[in-house]
Amino acid sequence: MDCARAMLSIIESKKDGHLPLGVRLHLSHCASCNAEYTRMREALAFMRSEYLPRSPDLSELIMTAIRATPKLEAAPVSFRDWTLVGIVILAAIAIAPLGSAFTWVRKSFGSDFLLPLNVVLGLILSAYGAFFIGTHLNEFVKRFKLDENREFEQP
Amino acid sequence: MSPPDLEPDDYDLVRMVQRGDRERFNLLIGRHQRAVFGLGLGFFKNREDAADFTQDVLLKAFRSLSSFQGRSKFSTWLYRIAYNTAINALKRRKEYVSLAEDAELPDHDDPERQALGEATRMAVLSAVKNLPERYRICVDLYYFFGVSYPDIETITGFPVNTIKSHVFRAKSILRETLKNEY
Numbered sequence A: 001m002d003c004a005r006a007m008l009s010i011i012e013s014k015k016d017g018h019l020p021l022g023v024r025l026h027l028s029h030c031a032s033c034n035a036e037y038t039r040m041r042e043a044l045a046f047m048r049s050e051y052l053p054r055s056p057d058l059s060e061l062i063m064t065a066i067r068a069t070p071k072l073e074a075a076p077v078s079f080r081d082w083t084l085v086g087i088v089i090l091a092a093i094a095i096a097p098l099g100s101a102f103t104w105v106r107k108s109f110g111s112d113f114l115l116p117l118n119v120v121l122g123l124i125l126s127a128y129g130a131f132f133i134g135t136h137l138n139e140f141v142k143r144f145k146l147d148e149n150r151e152f153e154q155p
Numbered sequence B: 001m002s003p004p005d006l007e008p009d010d011y012d013l014v015r016m017v018q019r020g021d022r023e024r025f026n027l028l029i030g031r032h033q034r035a036v037f038g039l040g041l042g043f044f045k046n047r048e049d050a051a052d053f054t055q056d057v058l059l060k061a062f063r064s065l066s067s068f069q070g071r072s073k074f075s076t077w078l079y080r081i082a083y084n085t086a087i088n089a090l091k092r093r094k095e096y097v098s099l100a101e102d103a104e105l106p107d108h109d110d111p112e113r114q115a116l117g118e119a120t121r122m123a124v125l126s127a128v129k130n131l132p133e134r135y136r137i138c139v140d141l142y143y144f145f146g147v148s149y150p151d152i153e154t155i156t157g158f159p160v161n162t163i164k165s166h167v168f169r170a171k172s173i174l175r176e177t178l179k180n181e182y
Helices: A003-012 A021-029 A031-051 A059-067 A079-098 A100-109 A114-135 A137-143 B010-018 B022-044 B047-063 B074-089 B111-129 B133-143 B149-156 B160-181
Strands: none
Touching: A003 A021, A003 A031, A003 B160, A021 A031, A031 B111, A031 B133, A031 B160, A059 B022, A059 B047, A079 A100, A079 A114, A114 A137, B010 B022, B010 B074, B022 B047, B022 B074, B022 B133, B047 B074, B074 B149, B111 B133, B111 B160, B133 B149, B133 B160, B149 B160
């Protein structure tokens, strides 16, 4: 890599200090580029430490206001994560009959095990769905416009 | 051998606050109030308004902390709240004055550092002077706050290629300025 390309890569880098391997190799043996890069880093570090204006200490004021606010709600698991896990469970149930373990169970027990198995899987899915809906009532109401005038309390 | 780093990072502190230890938020305020105040100065141009803005933003952050899930850095999430708060307060006018325009560099005993400070300030000034006000914050976020391109996109909502071109130009100017100075 030549000096011009190395410096262009440095300037194009998305984040300081995250340089491609080729550039780092170039810097390790090119003293002038290394010096230029070091100067730029020093300039940036200097700017961040010296130019950012000093703030008055507001921590006590803010903490007083925070102590007066009601307790934070626990962070809920996001709608997206719940949906993704639900899809994974459904997919696992869908592909289970294709597995060798399932084939072995069917050979050993015939079709008698299918009814209890389906009941258990159905219960698991129902419990998952009920818990999901119960913890995200407000989001369901909003997303599916079930009742715009009613507000449900999250547990 | 260096001693182990016992200071919890932002993510750990957020988790502690989310679990109910609200006093830990004090540490987050200590770490970030200067940056939020800096952004406030860029938008409101006076220290009193910037201080009110800082309080407002940090309180908003505390109240919305349950929605922070750690997908971005806490600082990026906080700056996004700050940016939106400022834009809403200014009634969607995205006017921003670069910190380089009003910055006063403290006197340094070391003339080399003093020169470096002046050179970098001049570089930022030349980088922002021809930019529309709304985009000046991209250069400041990079230079003064050390925010990466993707995080600047998250904070401002500007297209990443626009940010890249402004920051690229600013970095090229810094390089040229430093070359001429030394």
